[in-house]
Amino acid sequence: MNGYLRLTGVSLRYGPQQEPALDEVDLEVPAGSSVAILGPSGSGKSTLLRVAAGLEEPTAGSVTLDDVDLAGTAAENRGMAMVFQRPLLFPHLDVTDNVAFADRVRGVPRRAARRRAREFLELVQLAGFERRTPRSLSGGQEQRVALARALAAEPRVLLLDEPFSALDAGLREEMYELLDELRLRLSPTILLVTHDHREADALGDTVAVLDGGRLLQSGPMRQLYTRPASLAVSRLLGGRNEIAGEVRGGWHHSPLGVFRVATSVADGPGVLLIRQEAVELTGADADAVGTVVRVRRRGPRALVTVEVGGPDRPGTARVTAELGPGLQLEVGRDVGLRLPAEALAVVAGNARQDGVEADPVESVDDGQR
Amino acid sequence: MTLGARRLLPGLALLLLAAWFVLPLVPLALWGLADRWSAPAVLPQEWGLSGVAEAAEQGAGSGVVGSLALGGLVAMLATPLGALAGRALASRHLPASVLVGAVLLSPLVVPPFVVAMGFDVLLLRLAVPAWAGVVLLLTVAALPYTTYVMRTAYGGYDQGFDDEARTLGASPRQVVRLVQVPVLTPALAAAAFLAFLVGWSDYVVTVLVGGGRLVTLPLLVASATSAVGNEAQVAALSLLAVLPPLALLLIVAAIGRRGRKVRA
Numbered sequence: 001m002n003g004y005l006r007l008t009g010v011s012l013r014y015g016p017q018q019e020p021a022l023d024e025v026d027l028e029v030p031a032g033s034s035v036a037i038l039g040p041s042g043s044g045k046s047t048l049l050r051v052a053a054g055l056e057e058p059t060a061g062s063v064t065l066d067d068v069d070l071a072g073t074a075a076e077n078r079g080m081a082m083v084f085q086r087p088l089l090f091p092h093l094d095v096t097d098n099v100a101f102a103d104r105v106r107g108v109p110r111r112a113a114r115r116r117a118r119e120f121l122e123l124v125q126l127a128g129f130e131r132r133t134p135r136s137l138s139g140g141q142e143q144r145v146a147l148a149r150a151l152a153a154e155p156r157v158l159l160l161d162e163p164f165s166a167l168d169a170g171l172r173e174e175m176y177e178l179l180d181e182l183r184l185r186l187s188p189t190i191l192l193v194t195h196d197h198r199e200a201d202a203l204g205d206t207v208a209v210l211d212g213g214r215l216l217q218s219g220p221m222r223q224l225y226t227r228p229a230s231l232a233v234s235r236l237l238g239g240r241n242e243i244a245g246e247v248r249g250g251w252h253h254s255p256l257g258v259f260r261v262a263t264s265v266a267d268g269p270g271v272l273l274i275r276q277e278a279v280e281l282t283g284a285d286a287d288a289v290g291t292v293v294r295v296r297r298r299g300p301r302a303l304v305t306v307e308v309g310g311p312d313r314p315g316t317a318r319v320t321a322e323l324g325p326g327l328q329l330e331v332g333r334d335v336g337l338r339l340p341a342e343a344l345a346v347v348a349g350n351a352r353q354d355g356v357e358a359d360p361v362e363s364v365d366d367g368q369r
Numbered sequence: 370m371t372l373g374a375r376r377l378l379p380g381l382a383l384l385l386l387a388a389w390f391v392l393p394l395v396p397l398a399l400w401g402l403a404d405r406w407s408a409p410a411v412l413p414q415e416w417g418l419s420g421v422a423e424a425a426e427q428g429a430g431s432g433v434v435g436s437l438a439l440g441g442l443v444a445m446l447a448t449p450l451g452a453l454a455g456r457a458l459a460s461r462h463l464p465a466s467v468l469v470g471a472v473l474l475s476p477l478v479v480p481p482f483v484v485a486m487g488f489d490v491l492l493l494r495l496a497v498p499a500w501a502g503v504v505l506l507l508t509v510a511a512l513p514y515t516t517y518v519m520r521t522a523y524g525g526y527d528q529g530f531d532d533e534a535r536t537l538g539a540s541p542r543q544v545v546r547l548v549q550v551p552v553l554t555p556a557l558a559a560a561a562f563l564a565f566l567v568g569w570s571d572y573v574v575t576v577l578v579g580g581g582r583l584v585t586l587p588l589l590v591a592s593a594t595s596a597v598g599n600e601a602q603v604a605a606l607s608l609l610a611v612l613p614p615l616a617l618l619l620i621v622a623a624i625g626r627r628g629r630k631v632r633a
Contacts, residue, residue: 050532053532053535053536054535054536055536074535075532075535075536076535076536076537076538076539076540080536081536082533084529084532084533088527088529088530090530090548090551091552092552093551101534101537104547105534105537105538105540105543150536153537155536159536
């Protein structure tokens with residue numbers, strides 16, 4: 001039940017004057033793998049899914065499944081089932097008939113279709129809910145039924161359009177685990193979209209970052225976290241540290257200090273990026289020393305903003321670090337910062353807000369609520 | 370206001386409202402069962418079924434059949450047409466949708482008498498059978514109601530159901546048959562009911578275009594009222610005209626309740 005999905009140069013324009021909703025997107029979803037498309041709302045990620053599903057016709061480019069071009073193949077004949085953010089359970093059918101829907105439209109007799117539907121309900125741990133109406137289910141249960149319904153269609157590619165973003169955090173974790181289990185048992189090919197980098201990380205083998213209809217970067221999430229190709233990617237992934245400076249001969253100079261540039265970046269303005277999780281606060285052996293200017297609680301951890309720069313260096317730089325559980329720091333304290341070389345990335349150009357600090361996490365998380 | 374009064378008031382209002390609807394039926398029922406009921410008496414002096422018998426004699430049976438057929442045909446035609454128009458109006462792809470909507474609602478503005486007079490000649494010239502002309506005109510008269518109901522229903526219909534069904538392998542026809550129609554059944558029932566009422570209760574078009582060959586209940590009621598001393602018969606015919614729509618209304622309400630129950 002798994003196919004190899006490939007999108008090549010897919011573009012979509014709704015009108016000649018309008019900005020493209022998708023701009024030459026190339027994407028590969030190998031059989032049995034899970035690819036997450038990460039992007040803010042309006043980035044075109046749902047449109048990309050709709051193009052793959054055949055619900056939307058691309059203006060250019062091709063969608064192939066196991067090397068067969070799907071141009072002109074109607075949505076119902078593509079062998080892709082989709083789960084949307086809203087569960088969209090058919091209100092006139094009970095839970096079993098919802099799951100049996102794909103079999104019924106294929107002409108499977110009702111009794112056989114319902115029998116098979118029950119197996120899929122067991123798979124999503126909803127045995128005993130067969131005769132319930134969609135209305136009587138909770139949000140999490142509805143989404144499980146929607147998942148069972150999609151799986152029962154035995155799609156060659158399973159498309160998930162922010163399927164868990166309407167659920168609260170606990171239920172979301174449960175759904176991640178359920179999806180992991182389903183992947184172990186059925187190894188479906190999955191293409192999913194999300195605006196949450198943590199969800200992309202939890203569900204995708206690889207992640208493709210989409211913004212403004214363009215694919216910015218794709219690869220394993222670890223790589224995207226430590227080596228974002230641009231400021232936009234870093235921000236979408238929740239990176240908070242952008243230190244403006246200058247690259248000269250493979251070294252990045254800024255009020256923070258001088259750091260070796262791991263990737264090849266041309267001389268000129270450059271922004272040093274490091275994940276807040278990678279910054280260590282230390283007493284000795286510090287790469288830079290600064291003063292705590294802000295502490296924000298984030299559950300068991302805290303975000304500590306340290307301002308670095310003093311009389312001997314021009315300008316200041318702010319670095320945000322994540323403080324481990326149980327640790328305390330007050331504003332005004334002097335601390336040392338350690339910035340591990342393997343966690344540093346430099347991208348050419350200037351940071352937008354003078355490069356001191358971007359605060360993209362909230363805006364990304366709240367993207368499509 | 371005390372809590373008790375606050376609970377009592379809505380009940381009282383409901384009771385008054387029910388009385389308002391039921392009250393006109395009381396004298397009708399009394400008249401229908403009265404063999405003699407002269408002026409000063411509060412209740413009939415003689416009870417009996419002669420009114421009902423007279424009504425039957427005057428062709429109430431064929432009147433009911435005629436009205437049912439007319440209402441049924443109008444509902445059968447105006448409901449799917451209204452659904453199509455409503456769907457088009459609810460979608461964002463229709464050009465000049467305001468104008469189209471206004472045209473579809475215009476039969477509400479033009480008095481049926483005018484339409485009937487105007488079309489009578491045309492239909493005669495085109496040699497359209499009288500009954501077909503009546504059905505045609507009443508279908509047009511019913512369209513505003515069915516279109517309006519279905520436009521609202523389609524406006525609230527989640528297009529996502531169609532997308533979901535398509536990706537699950539349903540062809541566009543199957544989407545309509547297996548998803549749209551069942552989900553919209555309460556609205557379709559309501560639209561059909563309104564269209565049925567247009568056919569069931571029409572007098573003007575049936576008289577003018579039907580030319581008296583098409584016998585329906587409203588025609589019988591009108592002819593019975595024009596004579597004196599027929600009160601019992603008129604009452605029996607009128608009750609007969611009220612009961613089928615009332616039964617249908619209960620059915621439609623039940624379908625609507627089921628629809629609300631299955632919807633989130």
